[in-house]
Amino acid sequence: MKNLKVAELLKSTEFDRIVNVKGWVRTKRGNNKVAFIALNDGSVIHNIQVVVDVASFDEEMLKLITTGAGISVTGKLVQSMGQGQSVEIQATEIEVYGTADANTYPLQKKGHSLEFLREIAHLRPRTNTFGAVLRIRHSLAFAIHKYFNDRGFYYLHTPIVTGSDAEGAGAMFRVTTLDALKPPLTETGEVNFKEDFFGKATNLTVSGQLEGELGATALSLIYTFGPTFRAENSNTPRHLAEFWMIEPEMAFYDITDNMDLAEDFLKYLVNYALEHNADDLEFLNTMYDKELVARLRSITETKYERLDYTEAVEILIKSGKTFEFPVSWGIDLQSEHERYLVEQHFKKPVILTNYPRDIKAFYMKQNDDGKTVRAMDVLFPNIGEIIGGSQREEVYEKLVNRMREMHIPEKEMWWYLETRQYGTVPHSGFGLGFERLVLFVTGMKNIRDVIPFPRTPQNAEF
Numbered sequence: 479m480k481n482l483k484v485a486e487l488l489k490s491t492e493f494d495r496i497v498n499v500k501g502w503v504r505t506k507r508g509n510n511k512v513a514f515i516a517l518n519d520g521s522v523i524h525n526i527q528v529v530v531d532v533a534s535f536d537e538e539m540l541k542l543i544t545t546g547a548g549i550s551v552t553g554k555l556v557q558s559m560g561q562g563q564s565v566e567i568q569a570t571e572i573e574v575y576g577t578a579d580a581n582t583y584p585l586q587k588k589g590h591s592l593e594f595l596r597e598i599a600h601l602r603p604r605t606n607t608f609g610a611v612l613r614i615r616h617s618l619a620f621a622i623h624k625y626f627n628d629r630g631f632y633y634l635h636t637p638i639v640t641g642s643d644a645e646g647a648g649a650m651f652r653v654t655t656l657d658a659l660k661p662p663l664t665e666t667g668e669v670n671f672k673e674d675f676f677g678k679a680t681n682l683t684v685s686g687q688l689e690g691e692l693g694a695t696a697l698s699l700i701y702t703f704g705p706t707f708r709a710e711n712s713n714t715p716r717h718l719a720e721f722w723m724i725e726p727e728m729a730f731y732d733i734t735d736n737m738d739l740a741e742d743f744l745k746y747l748v749n750y751a752l753e754h755n756a757d758d759l760e761f762l763n764t765m766y767d768k769e770l771v772a773r774l775r776s777i778t779e780t781k782y783e784r785l786d787y788t789e790a791v792e793i794l795i796k797s798g799k800t801f802e803f804p805v806s807w808g809i810d811l812q813s814e815h816e817r818y819l820v821e822q823h824f825k826k827p828v829i830l831t832n833y834p835r836d837i838k839a840f841y842m843k844q845n846d847d848g849k850t851v852r853a854m855d856v857l858f859p860n861i862g863e864i865i866g867g868s869q870r871e872e873v874y875e876k877l878v879n880r881m882r883e884m885h886i887p888e889k890e891m892w893w894y895l896e897t898r899q900y901g902t903v904p905h906s907g908f909g910l911g912f913e914r915l916v917l918f919v920t921g922m923k924n925i926r927d928v929i930p931f932p933r934t935p936q937n938a939e940f
Protein backbone atom coordinates (compact mmCIF):
# COMPACT_ATOMS: atom_id res chain seq x y z
CA MET A 479 0.00 0.00 0.00
CA LYS A 480 1.19 3.44 -0.86
CA ASN A 481 2.40 5.47 2.06
CA LEU A 482 1.04 8.99 1.88
CA LYS A 483 2.28 12.08 3.63
CA VAL A 484 -0.07 13.96 5.93
CA ALA A 485 0.21 17.00 3.66
CA GLU A 486 -1.26 15.00 0.75
CA LEU A 487 -3.92 13.30 2.83
CA LEU A 488 -5.27 16.52 4.27
CA LYS A 489 -5.80 17.86 0.76
CA SER A 490 -7.32 14.67 -0.55
CA THR A 491 -10.97 14.36 -1.49
CA GLU A 492 -10.77 10.71 -2.57
CA PHE A 493 -12.68 9.29 0.36
CA ASP A 494 -13.29 5.69 1.44
CA ARG A 495 -10.01 4.39 0.06
CA ILE A 496 -7.52 2.52 2.23
CA VAL A 497 -4.36 4.50 2.88
CA ASN A 498 -1.20 4.18 4.94
CA VAL A 499 0.38 7.00 6.92
CA LYS A 500 3.46 7.00 9.12
CA GLY A 501 4.55 9.57 11.65
CA TRP A 502 4.99 10.57 15.27
CA VAL A 503 2.19 10.78 17.79
CA ARG A 504 1.47 14.30 18.99
CA THR A 505 -1.37 13.41 21.35
CA LYS A 506 -3.67 10.52 22.15
CA ARG A 507 -6.99 11.00 23.91
CA GLY A 508 -10.32 9.23 24.17
CA ASN A 509 -12.07 6.64 26.32
CA ASN A 510 -12.33 2.86 26.57
CA LYS A 511 -14.37 2.70 23.35
CA VAL A 512 -12.66 5.06 20.97
CA ALA A 513 -9.25 6.71 20.87
CA PHE A 514 -8.11 9.69 18.81
CA ILE A 515 -4.48 9.95 17.78
CA ALA A 516 -3.12 13.21 16.37
CA LEU A 517 -0.35 12.13 14.03
CA ASN A 518 2.28 14.38 12.47
CA ASP A 519 4.98 13.49 9.94
CA GLY A 520 6.54 16.92 9.49
CA SER A 521 5.27 17.32 5.93
CA VAL A 522 2.91 20.07 7.09
CA ILE A 523 2.11 21.87 10.33
CA HIS A 524 -1.26 20.15 10.75
CA ASN A 525 -1.81 16.71 12.22
CA ILE A 526 -4.05 14.04 10.81
CA GLN A 527 -6.57 12.51 13.16
CA VAL A 528 -6.58 8.73 13.48
CA VAL A 529 -9.73 7.20 14.95
CA VAL A 530 -9.20 3.90 16.77
CA ASP A 531 -12.00 1.52 17.66
CA VAL A 532 -10.42 0.28 20.89
CA ALA A 533 -12.18 -3.11 20.91
CA SER A 534 -10.59 -4.11 17.57
CA PHE A 535 -7.00 -3.71 18.76
CA ASP A 536 -4.67 -5.33 21.25
CA GLU A 537 -4.89 -3.38 24.51
CA GLU A 538 -1.15 -3.73 25.29
CA MET A 539 -0.22 -2.40 21.86
CA LEU A 540 -2.50 0.63 22.26
CA LYS A 541 -0.78 1.44 25.57
CA LEU A 542 2.49 1.87 23.71
CA ILE A 543 1.00 4.69 21.65
CA THR A 544 1.97 7.74 23.64
CA THR A 545 3.22 11.22 22.69
CA GLY A 546 6.40 10.89 20.63
CA ALA A 547 5.96 7.26 19.53
CA GLY A 548 6.70 6.49 15.88
CA ILE A 549 3.88 4.51 14.28
CA SER A 550 2.41 3.30 11.00
CA VAL A 551 -1.34 3.42 10.48
CA THR A 552 -3.42 1.80 7.77
CA GLY A 553 -7.07 2.61 7.47
CA LYS A 554 -9.93 4.17 5.62
CA LEU A 555 -9.72 7.85 4.69
CA VAL A 556 -13.03 9.51 5.48
CA GLN A 557 -14.48 12.97 5.65
CA SER A 558 -14.30 14.16 9.23
CA MET A 559 -17.39 15.12 11.18
CA GLY A 560 -15.22 16.59 13.94
CA GLN A 561 -14.26 20.21 14.38
CA GLY A 562 -10.98 21.53 13.02
CA GLN A 563 -10.14 18.89 10.46
CA SER A 564 -11.46 17.92 7.06
CA VAL A 565 -10.39 14.28 6.87
CA GLU A 566 -9.52 11.50 9.28
CA ILE A 567 -8.39 7.90 9.14
CA GLN A 568 -10.38 5.04 10.62
CA ALA A 569 -7.58 2.69 11.63
CA THR A 570 -7.66 -0.96 10.60
CA GLU A 571 -4.00 -1.76 11.31
CA ILE A 572 -1.44 -0.08 13.55
CA GLU A 573 2.23 -0.89 13.88
CA VAL A 574 4.35 0.69 16.60
CA TYR A 575 7.90 1.25 15.35
CA GLY A 576 9.31 2.92 18.43
CA THR A 577 7.88 3.95 21.78
CA ALA A 578 8.66 7.16 23.69
CA ASP A 579 8.60 6.69 27.46
CA ALA A 580 6.13 9.23 28.82
CA ASN A 581 8.23 9.64 31.98
CA THR A 582 11.35 10.75 30.16
CA TYR A 583 10.42 11.99 26.66
CA PRO A 584 11.46 15.67 26.73
CA LEU A 585 8.63 16.80 24.45
CA GLN A 586 5.92 15.06 26.46
CA LYS A 587 4.34 18.43 27.25
CA LYS A 588 3.73 21.40 24.97
CA GLY A 589 4.86 24.95 25.51
CA HIS A 590 8.58 24.61 26.18
CA SER A 591 10.63 27.80 26.00
CA LEU A 592 12.80 28.38 22.93
CA GLU A 593 15.81 28.47 25.27
CA PHE A 594 15.04 24.99 26.58
CA LEU A 595 14.46 23.70 23.06
CA ARG A 596 17.96 24.90 22.09
CA GLU A 597 19.31 22.42 24.62
CA ILE A 598 17.50 19.60 22.85
CA ALA A 599 18.32 20.59 19.29
CA HIS A 600 18.26 16.90 18.37
CA LEU A 601 14.51 16.72 19.12
CA ARG A 602 13.23 20.23 18.53
CA PRO A 603 12.51 19.63 14.81
CA ARG A 604 9.55 17.59 16.10
CA THR A 605 7.84 20.65 17.54
CA ASN A 606 5.34 22.74 15.61
CA THR A 607 7.58 25.79 15.84
CA PHE A 608 10.68 24.17 14.42
CA GLY A 609 8.73 22.24 11.84
CA ALA A 610 7.40 25.58 10.61
CA VAL A 611 10.81 27.28 10.70
CA LEU A 612 12.54 24.41 8.89
CA ARG A 613 9.91 24.21 6.17
CA ILE A 614 10.15 27.98 5.61
CA ARG A 615 13.95 27.71 5.57
CA HIS A 616 13.71 25.06 2.88
CA SER A 617 11.28 27.15 0.82
CA LEU A 618 13.56 30.16 0.93
CA ALA A 619 16.59 28.09 -0.11
CA PHE A 620 14.64 26.69 -3.03
CA ALA A 621 13.34 30.15 -3.99
CA ILE A 622 16.89 31.52 -4.02
CA HIS A 623 17.99 28.94 -6.59
CA LYS A 624 14.82 29.50 -8.59
CA TYR A 625 15.20 33.28 -8.61
CA PHE A 626 18.73 33.16 -9.96
CA ASN A 627 18.18 30.27 -12.32
CA ASP A 628 15.19 32.04 -13.88
CA ARG A 629 17.34 35.13 -14.47
CA GLY A 630 20.37 33.52 -16.11
CA PHE A 631 22.67 33.36 -13.08
CA TYR A 632 24.96 30.35 -12.69
CA TYR A 633 25.47 28.66 -9.32
CA LEU A 634 29.21 28.74 -8.62
CA HIS A 635 30.70 26.53 -5.91
CA THR A 636 33.45 28.45 -4.18
CA PRO A 637 35.83 26.65 -1.82
CA ILE A 638 35.16 26.18 1.86
CA VAL A 639 38.81 25.71 2.67
CA THR A 640 40.68 28.81 1.58
CA GLY A 641 44.35 29.68 1.34
CA SER A 642 43.78 33.41 1.42
CA ASP A 643 43.34 35.17 4.72
CA ALA A 644 42.82 38.54 3.09
CA GLU A 645 39.07 38.43 2.72
CA GLY A 646 38.93 40.82 5.63
CA ALA A 647 35.40 39.92 6.70
CA GLY A 648 36.28 38.57 10.12
CA ALA A 649 38.40 36.24 12.24
CA MET A 650 38.94 32.81 10.72
CA PHE A 651 39.03 29.17 11.82
CA ARG A 652 42.29 27.46 10.96
CA VAL A 653 42.17 24.19 9.02
CA THR A 654 45.17 22.01 9.70
CA THR A 655 46.35 18.42 10.02
CA LEU A 656 49.44 19.42 11.99
CA ASP A 657 49.82 18.07 15.51
CA ALA A 658 48.42 20.80 17.75
CA LEU A 659 50.81 19.92 20.59
CA LYS A 660 53.97 19.41 18.55
CA PRO A 661 53.74 21.28 15.24
CA PRO A 662 56.81 21.37 13.00
CA LEU A 663 58.70 24.63 13.46
CA THR A 664 60.72 26.84 11.15
CA GLU A 665 64.27 27.92 11.96
CA THR A 666 62.88 31.04 13.57
CA GLY A 667 60.54 29.05 15.78
CA GLU A 668 57.21 29.64 14.02
CA VAL A 669 54.77 26.93 12.98
CA ASN A 670 55.95 25.64 9.62
CA PHE A 671 52.81 25.49 7.51
CA LYS A 672 54.83 24.32 4.51
CA GLU A 673 54.55 20.90 6.16
CA ASP A 674 50.79 21.23 6.58
CA PHE A 675 48.32 19.34 4.38
CA PHE A 676 48.04 22.00 1.69
CA GLY A 677 51.63 23.19 1.99
CA LYS A 678 50.44 26.49 3.38
CA ALA A 679 48.25 27.87 6.14
CA THR A 680 44.56 27.40 5.37
CA ASN A 681 41.29 28.50 6.95
CA LEU A 682 37.56 28.06 6.64
CA THR A 683 36.15 30.68 4.31
CA VAL A 684 34.46 33.82 5.65
CA SER A 685 33.00 34.68 2.23
CA GLY A 686 33.00 33.30 -1.30
CA GLN A 687 33.13 36.75 -2.84
CA LEU A 688 36.69 36.90 -4.13
CA GLU A 689 36.30 33.59 -5.92
CA GLY A 690 32.82 34.70 -6.97
CA GLU A 691 34.41 37.62 -8.78
CA LEU A 692 36.54 35.15 -10.74
CA GLY A 693 33.34 33.46 -11.87
CA ALA A 694 31.51 36.67 -12.71
CA THR A 695 34.36 37.94 -14.86
CA ALA A 696 33.84 34.87 -17.04
CA LEU A 697 30.18 33.83 -16.79
CA SER A 698 28.84 37.39 -16.22
CA LEU A 699 26.15 36.45 -13.70
CA ILE A 700 26.92 34.03 -10.87
CA TYR A 701 25.83 33.37 -7.31
CA THR A 702 27.22 31.31 -4.49
CA PHE A 703 25.15 29.72 -1.73
CA GLY A 704 27.13 27.95 0.92
CA PRO A 705 28.37 27.85 4.48
CA THR A 706 30.72 30.53 5.78
CA PHE A 707 32.55 30.66 9.09
CA ARG A 708 33.52 33.48 11.40
CA ALA A 709 35.50 32.92 14.56
CA GLU A 710 34.29 36.08 16.24
CA ASN A 711 33.25 35.92 19.82
CA SER A 712 30.06 37.83 19.16
CA ASN A 713 27.27 36.46 21.30
CA THR A 714 24.38 38.36 19.74
CA PRO A 715 20.95 37.22 18.55
CA ARG A 716 22.12 37.97 14.97
CA HIS A 717 25.53 36.25 14.74
CA LEU A 718 26.50 32.63 14.21
CA ALA A 719 29.99 31.16 13.90
CA GLU A 720 28.74 29.01 10.99
CA PHE A 721 26.14 30.55 8.72
CA TRP A 722 25.01 30.29 5.12
CA MET A 723 25.52 33.12 2.72
CA ILE A 724 24.20 33.90 -0.74
CA GLU A 725 26.59 35.99 -2.81
CA PRO A 726 25.58 37.05 -6.30
CA GLU A 727 28.30 38.73 -8.36
CA MET A 728 27.46 40.50 -11.60
CA ALA A 729 29.76 41.72 -14.35
CA PHE A 730 28.67 45.01 -15.93
CA TYR A 731 26.49 45.99 -12.93
CA ASP A 732 27.08 49.34 -11.24
CA ILE A 733 26.00 50.20 -7.71
CA THR A 734 22.47 51.18 -8.80
CA ASP A 735 21.98 47.90 -10.67
CA ASN A 736 23.27 46.17 -7.54
CA MET A 737 20.71 47.93 -5.32
CA ASP A 738 17.90 47.21 -7.77
CA LEU A 739 18.79 43.52 -7.76
CA ALA A 740 19.04 43.35 -3.95
CA GLU A 741 15.64 44.99 -3.50
CA ASP A 742 13.92 42.87 -6.12
CA PHE A 743 15.53 39.69 -4.75
CA LEU A 744 14.41 40.32 -1.15
CA LYS A 745 10.88 41.15 -2.25
CA TYR A 746 10.72 38.01 -4.37
CA LEU A 747 11.89 35.80 -1.50
CA VAL A 748 9.44 37.22 1.02
CA ASN A 749 6.63 36.92 -1.52
CA TYR A 750 7.60 33.33 -2.21
CA ALA A 751 7.27 32.47 1.47
CA LEU A 752 3.92 34.29 1.72
CA GLU A 753 2.65 32.24 -1.19
CA HIS A 754 4.13 28.85 -0.34
CA ASN A 755 4.26 28.80 3.46
CA ALA A 756 0.94 30.37 4.39
CA ASP A 757 0.07 27.75 7.04
CA ASP A 758 3.43 27.92 8.77
CA LEU A 759 3.45 31.72 8.72
CA GLU A 760 -0.05 31.83 10.11
CA PHE A 761 1.06 29.56 12.96
CA LEU A 762 4.08 31.76 13.76
CA ASN A 763 1.92 34.87 13.46
CA THR A 764 -0.53 33.49 16.01
CA MET A 765 2.01 32.04 18.42
CA TYR A 766 4.89 34.51 18.38
CA ASP A 767 4.41 37.71 16.46
CA LYS A 768 1.00 39.17 15.65
CA GLU A 769 2.47 41.61 13.12
CA LEU A 770 4.54 39.08 11.20
CA VAL A 771 2.42 38.61 8.08
CA ALA A 772 1.58 42.31 7.87
CA ARG A 773 5.28 43.18 8.14
CA LEU A 774 6.17 40.68 5.40
CA ARG A 775 3.47 42.10 3.12
CA SER A 776 4.60 45.67 3.65
CA ILE A 777 8.19 44.77 2.78
CA THR A 778 7.10 43.44 -0.60
CA GLU A 779 4.99 46.50 -1.41
CA THR A 780 7.03 49.50 -0.34
CA LYS A 781 9.92 51.11 -2.22
CA TYR A 782 13.07 50.99 -0.11
CA GLU A 783 14.58 54.31 0.95
CA ARG A 784 18.01 54.90 -0.61
CA LEU A 785 20.41 57.42 0.87
CA ASP A 786 24.04 58.17 1.52
CA TYR A 787 25.80 57.18 4.70
CA THR A 788 26.53 60.88 5.24
CA GLU A 789 22.81 61.78 5.17
CA ALA A 790 22.05 58.90 7.53
CA VAL A 791 24.61 60.18 10.02
CA GLU A 792 23.03 63.64 9.86
CA ILE A 793 19.60 62.16 10.57
CA LEU A 794 20.93 60.18 13.51
CA ILE A 795 22.66 63.22 15.01
CA LYS A 796 19.60 65.44 14.49
CA SER A 797 17.34 62.81 16.06
CA GLY A 798 18.52 63.92 19.49
CA LYS A 799 18.41 60.31 20.63
CA THR A 800 21.10 59.02 22.96
CA PHE A 801 22.58 55.89 21.49
CA GLU A 802 24.81 53.48 23.35
CA PHE A 803 27.43 54.15 20.66
CA PRO A 804 27.59 57.91 19.91
CA VAL A 805 27.26 58.90 16.25
CA SER A 806 29.75 60.89 14.21
CA TRP A 807 30.86 60.76 10.57
CA GLY A 808 33.25 57.88 10.10
CA ILE A 809 31.86 55.40 12.62
CA ASP A 810 30.69 51.94 11.64
CA LEU A 811 26.93 52.05 12.22
CA GLN A 812 25.69 49.73 14.96
CA SER A 813 22.49 47.79 14.84
CA GLU A 814 20.80 50.37 17.16
CA HIS A 815 21.53 53.09 14.56
CA GLU A 816 20.40 50.95 11.66
CA ARG A 817 17.19 50.02 13.40
CA TYR A 818 16.45 53.65 14.33
CA LEU A 819 16.66 54.62 10.66
CA VAL A 820 14.46 51.75 9.53
CA GLU A 821 11.93 51.41 12.33
CA GLN A 822 11.53 54.98 13.60
CA HIS A 823 12.68 57.40 10.93
CA PHE A 824 11.76 55.95 7.54
CA LYS A 825 9.49 53.10 8.65
CA LYS A 826 10.62 50.97 5.73
CA PRO A 827 13.78 49.17 4.59
CA VAL A 828 16.73 51.42 3.88
CA ILE A 829 19.66 51.02 1.50
CA LEU A 830 22.68 53.03 2.59
CA THR A 831 25.46 53.84 0.12
CA ASN A 832 28.76 55.68 -0.13
CA TYR A 833 30.28 54.67 3.20
CA PRO A 834 33.57 56.04 4.54
CA ARG A 835 36.31 54.05 2.87
CA ASP A 836 38.17 53.53 6.13
CA ILE A 837 35.49 51.24 7.56
CA LYS A 838 35.03 49.16 4.42
CA ALA A 839 36.94 46.45 2.60
CA PHE A 840 39.81 47.11 0.20
CA TYR A 841 37.97 45.89 -2.90
CA MET A 842 35.16 48.45 -2.87
CA LYS A 843 35.05 51.01 -5.67
CA GLN A 844 36.54 54.32 -4.60
CA ASN A 845 34.57 57.49 -5.17
CA ASP A 846 36.21 60.61 -6.58
CA ASP A 847 35.90 62.45 -3.24
CA GLY A 848 38.78 60.35 -1.90
CA LYS A 849 36.79 59.65 1.27
CA THR A 850 33.97 57.25 0.42
CA VAL A 851 33.44 53.97 -1.40
CA ARG A 852 30.51 52.57 -3.35
CA ALA A 853 29.34 50.22 -0.62
CA MET A 854 25.68 49.43 -0.02
CA ASP A 855 24.04 47.88 3.02
CA VAL A 856 20.40 46.89 3.05
CA LEU A 857 18.83 47.47 6.46
CA PHE A 858 15.66 45.70 7.55
CA PRO A 859 13.25 46.16 10.44
CA ASN A 860 14.00 43.93 13.46
CA ILE A 861 17.26 42.79 11.85
CA GLY A 862 19.45 45.75 10.93
CA GLU A 863 21.94 44.76 8.23
CA ILE A 864 20.61 41.91 6.12
CA ILE A 865 22.73 42.52 3.01
CA GLY A 866 26.19 44.01 2.59
CA GLY A 867 27.60 44.67 -0.85
CA SER A 868 29.38 47.05 -3.18
CA GLN A 869 30.50 47.92 -6.64
CA ARG A 870 34.04 46.53 -6.88
CA GLU A 871 37.15 48.52 -7.74
CA GLU A 872 38.02 47.39 -11.25
CA VAL A 873 40.95 49.77 -11.88
CA TYR A 874 44.17 47.88 -11.22
CA GLU A 875 46.24 50.83 -9.93
CA LYS A 876 43.56 52.04 -7.54
CA LEU A 877 43.03 48.55 -6.16
CA VAL A 878 46.73 47.94 -5.62
CA ASN A 879 47.18 51.32 -3.94
CA ARG A 880 44.38 50.60 -1.55
CA MET A 881 45.78 47.14 -0.76
CA ARG A 882 49.14 48.67 0.07
CA GLU A 883 47.52 51.26 2.33
CA MET A 884 45.68 48.51 4.15
CA HIS A 885 48.67 46.14 4.31
CA ILE A 886 47.00 43.44 2.29
CA PRO A 887 49.64 41.14 0.83
CA GLU A 888 49.31 41.71 -2.91
CA LYS A 889 51.69 38.85 -3.65
CA GLU A 890 49.31 36.31 -2.16
CA MET A 891 46.42 37.88 -4.05
CA TRP A 892 48.06 37.66 -7.46
CA TRP A 893 45.18 35.63 -8.87
CA TYR A 894 42.62 38.23 -7.75
CA LEU A 895 44.67 41.08 -9.19
CA GLU A 896 44.90 39.38 -12.57
CA THR A 897 41.15 39.89 -13.06
CA ARG A 898 42.03 43.61 -13.12
CA GLN A 899 45.00 43.10 -15.44
CA TYR A 900 43.22 41.03 -18.07
CA GLY A 901 39.91 42.25 -19.41
CA THR A 902 38.83 44.09 -16.29
CA VAL A 903 35.20 45.28 -16.31
CA PRO A 904 32.90 47.11 -13.90
CA HIS A 905 31.17 44.64 -11.61
CA SER A 906 29.21 44.47 -8.38
CA GLY A 907 27.84 42.02 -5.88
CA PHE A 908 26.48 41.51 -2.39
CA GLY A 909 26.16 39.01 0.42
CA LEU A 910 22.85 38.05 1.97
CA GLY A 911 23.07 36.25 5.30
CA PHE A 912 20.67 33.35 4.87
CA GLU A 913 19.83 33.04 8.57
CA ARG A 914 19.16 36.78 8.83
CA LEU A 915 16.63 36.32 6.02
CA VAL A 916 15.03 33.32 7.74
CA LEU A 917 14.99 35.30 10.99
CA PHE A 918 13.10 38.09 9.27
CA VAL A 919 10.64 35.84 7.48
CA THR A 920 9.82 33.66 10.50
CA GLY A 921 9.71 36.53 13.00
CA MET A 922 11.95 34.53 15.37
CA LYS A 923 14.03 36.70 17.67
CA ASN A 924 17.23 34.68 17.92
CA ILE A 925 19.32 33.44 15.01
CA ARG A 926 19.98 30.20 16.95
CA ASP A 927 16.35 29.32 16.33
CA VAL A 928 16.42 29.43 12.53
CA ILE A 929 19.22 26.95 11.78
CA PRO A 930 18.87 23.28 12.74
CA PHE A 931 22.15 23.00 14.61
CA PRO A 932 23.57 26.40 15.55
CA ARG A 933 27.29 26.93 15.95
CA THR A 934 28.07 29.69 18.43
CA PRO A 935 30.93 30.25 20.90
CA GLN A 936 31.06 27.34 23.38
CA ASN A 937 28.35 25.45 21.55
CA ALA A 938 28.75 22.63 19.03
CA GLU A 939 27.01 19.76 20.83
CA PHE A 940 24.66 18.57 18.12
Ligand code: ATP
Nearest residue numbers: 647708716717718721863864865866909910911914
Ligand atom coordinates in the same frame (compact mmCIF):
# COMPACT_ATOMS: atom_id res chain seq x y z
P1 ATP B 1 27.56 42.58 10.88
O1 ATP B 1 28.01 44.02 10.77
O2 ATP B 1 26.09 42.43 11.12
O3 ATP B 1 28.40 41.78 11.83
P2 ATP B 1 29.14 42.12 8.56
O4 ATP B 1 29.22 43.51 8.08
O5 ATP B 1 30.29 41.52 9.24
O6 ATP B 1 27.82 41.94 9.47
P3 ATP B 1 29.29 41.05 5.89
O7 ATP B 1 30.70 40.68 5.95
O8 ATP B 1 28.91 42.25 5.11
O9 ATP B 1 28.71 41.16 7.37
O10 ATP B 1 28.43 39.76 5.44
C1 ATP B 1 27.31 39.83 4.57
C2 ATP B 1 26.03 39.39 5.27
O11 ATP B 1 26.20 38.17 5.99
C3 ATP B 1 25.55 40.37 6.34
O12 ATP B 1 24.83 41.40 5.75
C4 ATP B 1 24.69 39.49 7.21
O13 ATP B 1 23.41 39.31 6.62
C5 ATP B 1 25.40 38.17 7.17
N1 ATP B 1 26.25 37.91 8.33
C6 ATP B 1 27.45 38.46 8.61
N2 ATP B 1 27.99 37.96 9.72
C7 ATP B 1 27.12 37.03 10.17
C8 ATP B 1 27.11 36.13 11.28
N3 ATP B 1 28.13 36.07 12.14
N4 ATP B 1 26.05 35.30 11.43
C9 ATP B 1 25.02 35.35 10.56
N5 ATP B 1 24.96 36.16 9.49
C10 ATP B 1 25.99 37.00 9.29
Ligand code: MN
Nearest residue numbers: 855863865866
Ligand atom coordinates in the same frame (compact mmCIF):
# COMPACT_ATOMS: atom_id res chain seq x y z
MN1 MN C 1 28.51 44.24 6.15
